[in-house]
Structures are given as C-alpha cells and as structure tokens.
Amino acid sequence: MYDFQPDPALGKAELYRQLCDAADALTRDEVDGVANMANVAALIWEFVPELNWAGFYRMGANANGAKELVLGPFVGRPACIRIPLGKGVCGTAASEGATQLVEDVHAFPGHIACDAASRSEVVVPVMRAGEVAAVIDLDSPEAARFDAEDAAGLEKLAQILAERI
Structure with missing residues (x-):
C-alpha cells in the first residue's frame, strides 16, 4: 500500500x-504507461491544492490519421475526449512543445471549456525523443492559481515520466 501524505505547510519547491x-x-519499475499516468494523476491530486482537474492527454490520432490529443487518466469531472493540435491550452502546448501557463482561461484564444468552473490552467508537454508523447494538464477554479514555480515542478515531473508513459 502506498500512502503519500504531503504536508500542507510545504513550500512549492519542496512540495514538487x-x-x-x-x-x-x-x-x-512499471512498464504500463496507462497505469503510470493513473497513479501520477492521483498523486498530483493529493499533492497540489486548489485543483478541479488533474491528468493527462496523450498523443493519438483521429479517424483520418491526423495527430491529436486523446484523453488519458485523470482526476476530476468528465473531460473533452479529443483535442486537435493547436486548439485550446492543451493543443497549444502539444503543438508548440512548450509549457502553457494561463492565469485566466477565459481570456485564452480558443480555450476549450470542458469544465466551466476552471479559471486557470497549466499544461506541460511530456517529451520523448524530441516529440510530444502526452501533456500534463492541471486546472483550478482559482484565477491565477499557477505560477512559474508550478510550471518548473511539473516540468521536472514530465522529465521523470518521459520514458514511463
């Protein structure tokens, strides 16, 4: 049994x-990427306060074979299943291969509102061999919830997961 209990008084650097x-x-030691994403989504939910969604979108393809993001393991309300590259915060992170830190999702051009309660978002690409394999997506009902310290911590997490998902 795993029992990871973060101290709520921790600073962000130590928490991450x-x-x-x-x-x-x-x-x-786990080779199944879906299992690893599921466990990490649960860990994020336990460790990072003030979230209403935490999880993964993985790189996939649509019926025509075009690359797009497909919903992976998550914690939160039901979510959009497929996101075209370049659309919304997740699609932008995947198409640019760069972290997106959004203080107000309603001001983000082309924002995809899977949960109307979300106000801010951070999305970090998980890169494998120079390609986006997935994105880590965190949403919060608090405006400007995420900052550069959150992004840096999640980028380190993405590096750990790169060959494990």
Missing part, C-alpha cells in the same frame, strides 16, 4: 520535489 520523488517511486 516530494511529488516527483513519489512519482518516481511509483513508476520506476
């Missing part, structure tokens, strides 16, 4: 260090 350590421990 412990999150990365826990994710590394849970995924190190």
Whole structure:
C-alpha cells in the first residue's frame, strides 16, 4: 500500500520535489504507461491544492490519421475526449512543445471549456525523443492559481515520466 501524505505547510519547491520523488517511486519499475499516468494523476491530486482537474492527454490520432490529443487518466469531472493540435491550452502546448501557463482561461484564444468552473490552467508537454508523447494538464477554479514555480515542478515531473508513459 502506498500512502503519500504531503504536508500542507510545504513550500512549492519542496512540495514538487516530494511529488516527483513519489512519482518516481511509483513508476520506476512499471512498464504500463496507462497505469503510470493513473497513479501520477492521483498523486498530483493529493499533492497540489486548489485543483478541479488533474491528468493527462496523450498523443493519438483521429479517424483520418491526423495527430491529436486523446484523453488519458485523470482526476476530476468528465473531460473533452479529443483535442486537435493547436486548439485550446492543451493543443497549444502539444503543438508548440512548450509549457502553457494561463492565469485566466477565459481570456485564452480558443480555450476549450470542458469544465466551466476552471479559471486557470497549466499544461506541460511530456517529451520523448524530441516529440510530444502526452501533456500534463492541471486546472483550478482559482484565477491565477499557477505560477512559474508550478510550471518548473511539473516540468521536472514530465522529465521523470518521459520514458514511463
């Protein structure tokens, strides 16, 4: 049994260090990417406060063979299943291969509103061999919830997961 209990008084840097350590421990010897994404989504939910959605979109293809993001394991309300590259915060992160830190999702051009309660979002691409394999997506009902420290912590997490999902 795993019992990862972060201290709510931790600063962000230490919180993300412990999150990365826990994710590394849970995924190190597991070869199933879906299982690893599921466990890490649950860890994020436990470690990162003020979220209403935490999870993954993985790179896939539509019926015509065009690349797009497909919903992966998550914690939160039901979500959009497919996101075209370049659309919304997740699609932009995937098409640019760059972290997106959005203080107000309603001001983001082309924002896809899967949950009307979301106000801010951070999306980090998980890169494998120079290609986006998935994105880590966190939504919050709080405006401007995420900052550069959140992005940096999630980018470290993405590096750990790159070959494990």
